[in-house]
Amino acid sequence: MFKKILVANRGEIAVRVIRACHEMGIATVAVYSDVDRAALHVRKADEAYPIGAAAAVESYLNIGKIIDVARRSGAEAIHPGYGFLSENARFAQACVDAGVKFIGPTAAAMNAMGSKTRARQAMERAGVPFVPGTSRGLDSIEEAAEVAARIGYPVMLKAAAGGGGKGMRLVHGPDQLKSSLEEARSEAERSFGDSEVYIEKAIVNPRHIEMQILADEHGNTLYLGERECSLQRRHQKVLEEAPSPVVDSEMRRRMGEVAVRVARAANYTNAGTVEFLVDEQKNFYFLEMNTRLQVEHPVTELVTDLDLVHLQIRIAAGEKLPLTQEDVSIRGHAMECRIYAEDPENNYFPSPGKITLLLASSGPGIREDSGMYEGWTVPMDYDPLLAKLIGYGSDREQAIARLTRALGEYFVGGIKTNISLFRRILSDPDFRDAKLDTGFLDRMLQRKDDQRVDPQAAQVAAIAAGVFAALGASGAAAVEFANDKSGEKTVRASNWKSTSRREALR
Amino acid sequence: MLYDVTIDGKNYRLELERAEGRWSCRLDGHEVEVDAVLARQDVLSLRIGNRAYEIKSEHIGEVKDNKNDWHVWVGSARFACDVRDPRALRSRARAADDHGPRKLTAPMPGKVVRVLVQEGDAVEAGAGVLVVEAMKMQNEIKSPKKGTIQKMLAAEGVAVNAGDVLAIVE
Numbered sequence: 001m002f003k004k005i006l007v008a009n010r011g012e013i014a015v016r017v018i019r020a021c022h023e024m025g026i027a028t029v030a031v032y033s034d035v036d037r038a039a040l041h042v043r044k045a046d047e048a049y050p051i052g053a054a055a056a057v058e059s060y061l062n063i064g065k066i067i068d069v070a071r072r073s074g075a076e077a078i079h080p081g082y083g084f085l086s087e088n089a090r091f092a093q094a095c096v097d098a099g100v101k102f103i104g105p106t107a108a109a110m111n112a113m114g115s116k117t118r119a120r121q122a123m124e125r126a127g128v129p130f131v132p133g134t135s136r137g138l139d140s141i142e143e144a145a146e147v148a149a150r151i152g153y154p155v156m157l158k159a160a161a162g163g164g165g166k167g168m169r170l171v172h173g174p175d176q177l178k179s180s181l182e183e184a185r186s187e188a189e190r191s192f193g194d195s196e197v198y199i200e201k202a203i204v205n206p207r208h209i210e211m212q213i214l215a216d217e218h219g220n221t222l223y224l225g226e227r228e229c230s231l232q233r234r235h236q237k238v239l240e241e242a243p244s245p246v247v248d249s250e251m252r253r254r255m256g257e258v259a260v261r262v263a264r265a266a267n268y269t270n271a272g273t274v275e276f277l278v279d280e281q282k283n284f285y286f287l288e289m290n291t292r293l294q295v296e297h298p299v300t301e302l303v304t305d306l307d308l309v310h311l312q313i314r315i316a317a318g319e320k321l322p323l324t325q326e327d328v329s330i331r332g333h334a335m336e337c338r339i340y341a342e343d344p345e346n347n348y349f350p351s352p353g354k355i356t357l358l359l360a361s362s363g364p365g366i367r368e369d370s371g372m373y374e375g376w377t378v379p380m381d382y383d384p385l386l387a388k389l390i391g392y393g394s395d396r397e398q399a400i401a402r403l404t405r406a407l408g409e410y411f412v413g414g415i416k417t418n419i420s421l422f423r424r425i426l427s428d429p430d431f432r433d434a435k436l437d438t439g440f441l442d443r444m445l446q447r448k449d450d451q452r453v454d455p456q457a458a459q460v461a462a463i464a465a466g467v468f469a470a471l472g473a474s475g476a477a478a479v480e481f482a483n484d485k486s487g488e489k490t491v492r493a494s495n496w497k498s499t500s501r502r503e504a505l506r
Numbered sequence: 507m508l509y510d511v512t513i514d515g516k517n518y519r520l521e522l523e524r525a526e527g528r529w530s531c532r533l534d535g536h537e538v539e540v541d542a543v544l545a546r547q548d549v550l551s552l553r554i555g556n557r558a559y560e561i562k563s564e565h566i567g568e569v570k571d572n573k574n575d576w577h578v579w580v581g582s583a584r585f586a587c588d589v590r591d592p593r594a595l596r597s598r599a600r601a602a603d604d605h606g607p608r609k610l611t612a613p614m615p616g617k618v619v620r621v622l623v624q625e626g627d628a629v630e631a632g633a634g635v636l637v638v639e640a641m642k643m644q645n646e647i648k649s650p651k652k653g654t655i656q657k658m659l660a661a662e663g664v665a666v667n668a669g670d671v672l673a674i675v676e
Contacts, residue, residue: 241667331661341641343613350641352614353668355566357548380615380640408582413548413564423582453583461578462511462518464552464561467529467542468578469589470507472523 001317002026002076002101007041009064009081012371012387013295015043017079018307028429029073031066033055033059035379040371047073054381060084062368063091070100077101077357079309086292089114103316104270105291112266113289117264123286126265128258131277131285133200141178142200148177151201157181158194159188165235167191170202180192203285205437206276208232209244210290212300214311215269216321223256224304225330227296229275230436231425234350238418238441240296241335242303245396245434246282248415252330255284262289271297271312294386298369302334302392332398334392337407341384343416352380355481356414362408365392378415386417396434400426424449512588513578519592608650610673612666616640625658635673636660649675 006029007017007094018028018041028047035054042048044213049069049185052058061084078100080086089110095102104110113119120130132151137160138144148155148171157180160166167188168341169180181197189195207230228244229237237370247255259274266289273294275287297308306323315321342348358374368389372378389410391403404426425431428444455462509520521532522540531540541553550561562579578587620637625628629649638645656676660666 340515341670346613349645350614350643352640353566357562359549360561382641384641411562411579413562413579414566416566420582454580457580457583458513458585459518460552460554460559460561460580461583461587462513462520463514463522463531463533463538463540463554464542464550464559464563464580465509465511465576465578465585465587465589466509466520466522466531467540467550467552468563469509470524471542471544 001311004029004073004075005313006031006058006066006070006073006075006078006100007081008374009086010036010039010041010060010371010382011385012369012439013081013083013293015044015371016369017081017309018044020307020313021079023307024310024313026313029069029075031060031069033381035381038376040373040376049073054379056077056084056382063088066091067094067098067100070095070098075100077103077313079103079291079312082292082295087114098183101316103312104293105266105268105272109266109268110291111292112436119289120286123262126261128262128265128286129284131200131203131287134198134269137196137198138181141181144181145174145177147199148174151199154202156200156202157184157197158195158200159192160185160198162188162190163195164351167197168235175242187451203277203279205280205439206230207244207437208237208275208287209247209255209278209284210275210294211255212294212297212308213256213259213263213268213274214308214315214321215263215272217269218320220321220324221260221263221268222297222321222323222325222328223259224300224306224308224328226252226255227294227299228436229296230438231441232438233441233445237296237338239335239422240298240299241339241396241399242332243330243333245436246278251282251284258284258286262286270315271308275311294383294442296336298367298388298390299334299336302367302390303330303332305331316506332392332394333396334395335399336388336390337403337422338385338418339387339389339410339412340417340418341378341386341421342418344418344421345416348418350380350384351416352378352384353415355376355412357411358413359409359411361389361409363402363406363409365402366390366406367392372412381399388403388410390423400432434436508592510590510591510592511594513585515586559607591656607656607676608637608653608675609671610647610649610675612638612668612670612672613645613647614638614640615667616645616665618624618662618664618666618672619644621658621662623645623658625653625655627655629675635675638666638672647672651675 003370004027005021007014021028028045029040030048031051032042033054078095085091089107092102093107154172157169167184169184171177171180184197185195209226209228211226212224226244226247227240227242229240231239233248262274271293276284277287278284286389301308336399341351344352356376367390372386391399393399393402407422507523511518511520519534523530529540530539539555543551543552548563552559552561564577566575576587578585618637619639622634631652633644633649635649636647653675657674660672
């Protein structure tokens with residue numbers, strides 16, 4: 001087993017990996033950019049090395065600097081987390097060249113999956129179901145028109161090198177095809193430096209369901225069940241759950257076996273995720289493979305009772321998977337809310353700033369994977385994910401109830417967050433009935449928020465505001481606390497304070 | 507103490523006195539039984555009669571004297587609040603500052619990526635004035651009122667902090 005691991009990431013996932021290492025008795029090395037000196041992952045690690053300016057290309061995306069820290073610190077392996085360099089084949093290769101183990105798949109497996117069209121050709125040979133369309137880039141508008149007519153409208157144009165919805169166009173009829181193709185190509189060229197675009201039949205109201213796989217370096221590949229990730233905004237996941245409410249054990253087995261075939265076709269090792277689109281008749285189609293640990297991995301951990309980061313590290317250390325497919329069972333239900341620093345009242349724009357108050361929630365069935373703390377200033381330079389609040393229950397209803405309760409206790413003050421969005425989702429009747437598809441959230445957000453507010457709450461707020469003012473306690477230094485038993489002295493101090501507050505108000 | 511409290515735009519007259527740890531409270535002239543304990547900074551355990559509430563206080567942004575930056579949360583409901591001493595001159599002056607020039611401030615630290623209007627341009631309420639980028643997202647700063655751009659203080663490419671004045675609309 002490794003003695004020391006470098007974590008080439010920041011935020012909650014860096015903390016998550018550091019925790020797993022410490023549980024396994026492995027020392028940890030953090031890297032941080034100039035704006036992350038006070039970040040939580042630096043506080044939690046055993047060693048920490050500055051790697052440059054805030055801009056990710058100068059720090060978290062800088063392969064040379066990270067490899068150099070691995071050398072200087074004597075780290076034997078690098079965990080890339082998600083995002084940043086996690087799916088960068090050049091980085092995986094650079095690790096090999098430097099004699100450091102990359103905790104993830106090989107560069108060759110990443111390359112096989114990195115291009116959507118190349119992955120598709122390999123998968124077709126392995127008998128993986130695809131959305132009807134072309135498996136390679138379109139050469140001409142004539143070819144596009146011919147394929148679209150054959151598979152039937154609506155069709156989707158997609159950038160081969162794409163992700164995050166860039167270079168994607170939905171085309172309803174032949175009259176829109178030419179302009180959409182040109183737009184998709186130029187957007188793909190601008191975003192990825194590659195204008196290759198392919199065409200697929202558009203699945204109406206699809207669900208997005210993905211299968212977690214694990215593969216060791218001895219030829220054993222397992223599937224660990226699916227995650228329902230249909231709740232998305234702008235093609236970004238917002239809330240995920242496991243198991244999917246529409247997948248039964250038979251469908252899980254079929255999807256899982258396809259996912260294992262996908263992984264085997266690419267000689268895949270370590271943790272990975274095979275994404276599927278599922279139509280209203282529950283046909284599933286291969287979408288892509290994510291060659292990393294996913295943000296939403298905790299829901300799988302809770303329902304399988306496995307620690308994916310521990311297993312990733314064991315696999316990278318050359319161990320065999322300690323279980324077989326028959327040992328994997330799904331128990332209960334888990335659901336994850338991605339808590340972002342963003343403003344629900346301003347079209348979910350990022351809202352960095354100082355966290356002035358943080359009240360965590362806990363209690364039965366609640367897990368919080370967080371990268372923030374009270375007093376920390378959220379930098380403006382990175383993805384605004386602050387934490388993940390995950391609820392677990394014996395069934396979906398109990399998981400929702402626990403998560404709803406926990407969201408009521410959870411409070412992040414000083415910056416705007418999307419916590420209120422989750423209260424709305426979890427109380428939505430269609431969500432409770434598990435009527436989910438990738439358009440769910442946009443439709444919900446177009447409706448007016450009709451959540452009831454206690455009509456007396458405004459009066460309570462008025463009284464509370466007055467009490468804060470009278471105590472001089474709003475934002476000011478601590479005054480008289482309930483659990484401070486030091487007696488008269490504090491009372492006098494607080495009187496003095498409220499007097500000064502009164503003076504200030506004049 | 508007498509306070510004028512504004513909660514989400516609605517005004518309340520609040521009389522609060524505390525003697526030997528006990529509160530007496532009148533809200534708009536009606537007596538209310540209040541018991542308050544500050545659990546920690548910014549967190550108040552409030553009892554009104556026997557109903558118990560956890561109240562959170564927060565200031566958004568770094569500019570403390572910005573109007574409407576103080577929020578009080580009752581459970582999961584957020585209220586914008588302002589507390590004034592009705593006898594103070596300043597509170598009357600503050601109530602009047604909706605008229606006259608308005609400042610456009612940066613809602614978050616970031617970089618000005620586009621300036622959409624110039625000094626002297628006429629703008630409608632809600633019209634985009636400039637675009638600030640933070641965390642890879644672009645945020646359009648809109649005019650709070652109909653008027654003309656009296657001053658444009660921001661330039662494209664310049665880094666700004668939360669609360670920085672970017673432009674003034676008259």
